Amino acid sequence: MGMTTTHIVVGGGIAGVSAALYMRRAGLDVTLIDPLPSPGGASFGNAGIISADTVVPISVPGMLRKVPSWLMDPLGPLTIRKSYLPRATPWLLRWLWAGRMRQVLKSSDALRALHSPIWDVYRDLLGANAFADLLRPFGHVQLWDGELESPAAALERRLRERHGVKSQPLRFDELREMFPGLAKMPLRGILIPGNGHIVSPRRLVSHLAAVALAEGVRFVPERVLKLIPREAGDWTVMTNAANHRAARVLVAAGAWSATLLNPLGLYLPLDTERGYHAMFSGSPVQLTHTVLHKDWGVALSPFEEGLCASGTVEIAGLHAPPDERRAAAVARRAMQLFPELEGVEPTIWIGFRPSIPDSLPVIGAAPGFRGLFLLFGHGHNGMTGGPTGARLVTELMQNQAPFIDPTPYAASRFLRGAPT
Known part of the structure; x- marks a missing residue:
């Protein structure tokens, strides 16, 4: 049987776990869905470089x-x-x-804005002791x-x-x-x-997940198969085990994000x-x-x-x-x-x-879909851009003043209504 929640995060890598924790600390009701039984597996194999x-x-x-x-x-x-x-x-x-x-300079400026706060972001997410440990x-x-x-x-x-x-x-x-x-x-x-x-990238993400769990985030080990917009303006999240309902959905499924967005007509490169x-x-x-x-x-x-x-x-x-x-x-x-x-x-x-071709992630609301938000596409810099992007997308969800200009990361820079 499915559940009803306010916010569902799809994806248990560094971006999804960081976003779930930021959202929970903002007072939101959050459930994270990922097929792996233990968060951290999605991030364990990367180079572990922090690219501030x-x-x-x-x-x-x-x-x-x-x-x-x-x-x-x-x-x-x-x-x-x-x-x-x-x-x-x-x-x-x-x-x-x-x-x-011209585009290289624009991308470089946006990477600088997104990456440079990462040490402070990790201190905020982890606390001083875990930061020093990891x-x-x-x-x-x-x-x-x-x-x-x-x-x-x-x-x-x-x-x-x-x-x-x-x-x-x-x-x-x-x-x-x-x-x-x-x-x-x-x-x-x-x-x-x-x-x-x-x-240890695996241990870092696992630690963040444990913190999120302790602070009230729910973790559901299921595979999301489809996102279905409802007439009421909320969402059905269909998994291999149940149908879940949420007012807002954040897609942070990394390389698999397109498999959930393309059926909605959202074709991003x-x-x-x-x-x-x-x-x-x-x-x-x-x-x-x-x-x-x-x-x-x-x-x-x-x-x-x-x-x-x-x-x-x-x-x-x-x-x-x-x-x-x-x-x-x-x-x-x-x-x-x-x-x-x-x-x-x-x-x-x-x-x-x-x-993503311009080396910039997609962060923010999905154009044309109420309650759908996006956080993926960090390429080689996921352990850096994932947590800072999580902070940014949480601020955008809350209609707060964002800590950096979100324009360079908006999905609208690519959407033209046709596959690319």
């Missing part, structure tokens, strides 16, 4: 000339499965179009091959300078001092001190950037910072569970089987950087980044 000072969208000038190599190299940093290309083409065209410098605001290190700055790296530097983001160049001898096991190869790097990492990770449990390599190799598209994150090597982008949709060769390629890259990892057998995983 990350201001660079994924699509930048020069992307178009790289498309042939994406199709030719199934194990490269970014690849497109040929079987998925016809379906992905409209999204890819929007993605390339978002790489115009988060490491020590910065992260970015690496590139060779000693010369590429055009892409130069653009990133200019965008950081545009927003006053601090960065510290690191010579190879300084890198070796920070990371004693680093391989002897031509590398240059920078430290971005305003960023940081999570010691949401697709997935599939990423892989290799977890080296019992790793002999002990890092104090997350290390991100920009040319390879691979991050190495020091987690409680071990050293997590993650990254690459595969455009192949939600249903194609994983390509374990890509996870193996990520593991090999980790071993190239830190040869001590050779001989450690990693476990592998695949996840689905919910991505």
Whole structure:
């Protein structure tokens, strides 16, 4: 038998759990529905990077000339499965179009506004003790091959300078001092001190869920199949087990959000950037910072569970089987950087980044539907933009003055009444 509640949040990842907690603290009656019995599973496999000072969208000038190599190299940093290309083409065209410098600057400004408050947001959500336990605001290190700055790296530097983001160049001898096991190869790097990492993404989201439960949020382990608007102006949320009724629904289902919105006629350019990770449990390599190799598209994150090597982008949709060769390629890259990892057998995983072409999430009311709100599409920055987006969407639900301008994230920037 179904239930009647005031607000239903669909999705138990970092965005949905954070939103449920913010909404409950605003005095709202909240139920969160997610098929996983324990929140945290949706977020456990990511790189755990906190991108407070990350201001660079994924699509930048020069992307178009790289498309042939994406199709030719199934194990490269970014690849497109040929079987998925016809379906992905409209999204890819929007993605390339978002790489115009005018749009890059707009996206960069909006990323800065959304990301920069994240440390304060986590302190608010977690409290001081859990913040100190789960988060490491020590910065992260970015690496590139060779000693010369590429055009892409130069653009990133200019965008950081545009927003006053601090960065510290690191010579190879300084890198070796920070990371004693680093391989002897031509590398240059920078430290971005305003960023940081999570010691365990799964434990962080599980802790937030426990806090939300203790403060009165209800959790229902069911799979949402369909959202049905009712003549009375409220909603029926159909799951695999029941029909639930709510005055308002927040869709925070990540890469699966489109499967709920498309039947309503809401066609947003949401697709997935599939990423892989290799977890080296019992790793002999002990890092104090997350290390991100920009040319390879691979991050190495020091987690409680071990050293997590993650990254690459595969455009192949939600249903194609994983390509374990890509996870193996990520593991090999980790071993190239830190040869001590050779001989450690990693476990592998695949996840689905919910991505929008302009690298900005969709946050706010769904145009044309009373009581329907949206929070998804954070791409590579879910652990950063999810909680800040949760705060923003809660303020919009309450008709409060938002802490940042919500316009860049509005769904209306894409809606034209037809599929895209």
